[in-house]
Amino acid sequence: MDPSAWSEFCRALEKAGEVILRPAAPDTPLDRAEGYRYLTRLLREMLYTTVENADPDFPRLHQLDLTKIGADNPDNVYLTATVRGDRTYRLTGTRGSISYFSVGSKANRYAKDGTMASTGELSDQDIAVAPDGTVEIFVSADRHVGNWLPLAADSTSLVIRQTYLDRTAETPGEWRIERIGGPAQQQPLDPEFMAKALRRAALAVHGTAATFAGWTEMFMRHPNELVDFGQDMFQRAGGDPEIHYLHGYWTLRPGEAWVIETDVPDCPYWNFQLDNWWMESLDHARRITVNKHTATLDEGKLTIVVAERDPGWGNWIDTAGHTSGTALLRWLGAKSHPVPSCKVIQP
Structure with a gap:
C-alpha cells in the first residue's frame, strides 16, 4: 500500500x-x-x-x-x-x-x-x-x-x-x-480497498459538512422564519418522503425570544427542534424539542417560544447557550402543511 x-x-x-x-x-x-x-x-x-x-x-x-x-x-x-x-x-x-x-x-x-x-x-x-x-x-x-x-x-x-x-x-x-446467497467468510483486507476507503472517508466528511453549511447560508436569507424552501432538495439529501420539512435560521440578542405560532394539521407525528449552525440538534438533555405528545396546545394552536430562559408561557425551547443556529418543524403524514407566523419579541 x-x-x-x-x-x-x-x-x-x-x-x-x-x-x-x-x-x-x-x-x-x-x-x-x-x-x-x-x-x-x-x-x-x-x-x-x-x-x-x-x-x-x-x-x-x-x-x-x-x-x-x-x-x-x-x-x-x-x-x-x-x-x-x-x-x-x-x-x-x-x-x-x-x-x-x-x-x-x-x-x-x-x-x-x-x-x-x-x-x-x-x-x-x-x-x-x-x-x-x-x-x-x-x-x-x-x-x-x-x-x-x-x-x-x-x-x-x-x-x-x-x-x-x-x-x-x-x-x-x-x-x-x-x-442472501453471499460468501461464507470475508476476504483478507485488500490494500487497494483501504487506500480508497481513506479517500472516501475524507471526501465524505468534507462533502457532508459543506452541504449542510450551504443549507444554513441559504436559510440565513430569511432570519427568524420557518420557510418552505421546496421539498425536492430535502428529499435529494435523504429526507423521508412522508415528511414535509420547514427549515429556518434563528438569531437572537440577549433577552430576545423567537415566537412561532401555527395551526397543527391532523397527522400521526410532528415535532419542532432547535439546532446549531452546523444543523446538529442541540443537547438532548435540555428542552430543545417538542412534539405532538409533549406539546401543550391552545385551542388547537401551537405556540413555541425560543429563548435563553423560560418565559412562563407557550412551549419553551432552550437556546442552550447559543445566540444563533438553525431550526426545523416537521409535519409527518399530513395532508396540509401550515407555514407558521414568526416574530422576535422582548418577553
Missing part, C-alpha cells in the same frame, strides 16, 4: 476544516468548538462506514450514536447498514411499540454532489407485521412476495428511522440484516 494514501487522507481532512471557518459561520467559542466536534463525529461515522462496515456481503446495522447530520431528529433512533444494488438481503426484527417506523434504501453521494437519493422506501402503512410482532423484509432489485424494499443499481445503504412520541412508554424494534 502506497504510504502517500495516509498523507492524502490527512491533507483532505485539513481541507474539510475550512468549512468551519466559512465567513458566514459563527465564530463564538461555543459554535467554533461544536464545529470541530462535528467534524470528529462525521469522521468517526465515515470511517466506520467506509472501513469497518463497508462490506455489502456482510452488512451490519449500527446506530448513529451522537453523529448528528442535517437536522437529525431528537425523537429518532437511526440505524444504517451498507448494501449494494446487485445483492439480495433479508431484514428481520420486531416492530416494537415505537410510534413510527420507516426504512429506505439510499444512494449516498454526499462526497460527490451533496445528495443521498432515495432508491426505495417503506413506512408503517406499507409493512405487514406478523401476529407475534415480527417483521421480515426482503431488500433487492427484483420484486419479492410480502414486504419488499427496492434497491437500485447505485444503492449504497439502508437507513431505518424509528420515531418516538413518548420515550417513557414506547419501545423501539430490534433489527438484523443478512445477505
Whole structure:
C-alpha cells in the first residue's frame, strides 16, 4: 500500500476544516468548538462506514450514536447498514411499540454532489407485521412476495428511522440484516480497498459538512422564519418522503425570544427542534424539542417560544447557550402543511 494514501487522507481532512471557518459561520467559542466536534463525529461515522462496515456481503446495522447530520431528529433512533444494488438481503426484527417506523434504501453521494437519493422506501402503512410482532423484509432489485424494499443499481445503504412520541412508554424494534446467497467468510483486507476507503472517508466528511453549511447560508436569507424552501432538495439529501420539512435560521440578542405560532394539521407525528449552525440538534438533555405528545396546545394552536430562559408561557425551547443556529418543524403524514407566523419579541 502506497504510504502517500495516509498523507492524502490527512491533507483532505485539513481541507474539510475550512468549512468551519466559512465567513458566514459563527465564530463564538461555543459554535467554533461544536464545529470541530462535528467534524470528529462525521469522521468517526465515515470511517466506520467506509472501513469497518463497508462490506455489502456482510452488512451490519449500527446506530448513529451522537453523529448528528442535517437536522437529525431528537425523537429518532437511526440505524444504517451498507448494501449494494446487485445483492439480495433479508431484514428481520420486531416492530416494537415505537410510534413510527420507516426504512429506505439510499444512494449516498454526499462526497460527490451533496445528495443521498432515495432508491426505495417503506413506512408503517406499507409493512405487514406478523401476529407475534415480527417483521421480515426482503431488500433487492427484483420484486419479492410480502414486504419488499427496492434497491437500485447505485444503492449504497439502508437507513431505518424509528420515531418516538413518548420515550417513557414506547419501545423501539430490534433489527438484523443478512445477505442472501453471499460468501461464507470475508476476504483478507485488500490494500487497494483501504487506500480508497481513506479517500472516501475524507471526501465524505468534507462533502457532508459543506452541504449542510450551504443549507444554513441559504436559510440565513430569511432570519427568524420557518420557510418552505421546496421539498425536492430535502428529499435529494435523504429526507423521508412522508415528511414535509420547514427549515429556518434563528438569531437572537440577549433577552430576545423567537415566537412561532401555527395551526397543527391532523397527522400521526410532528415535532419542532432547535439546532446549531452546523444543523446538529442541540443537547438532548435540555428542552430543545417538542412534539405532538409533549406539546401543550391552545385551542388547537401551537405556540413555541425560543429563548435563553423560560418565559412562563407557550412551549419553551432552550437556546442552550447559543445566540444563533438553525431550526426545523416537521409535519409527518399530513395532508396540509401550515407555514407558521414568526416574530422576535422582548418577553
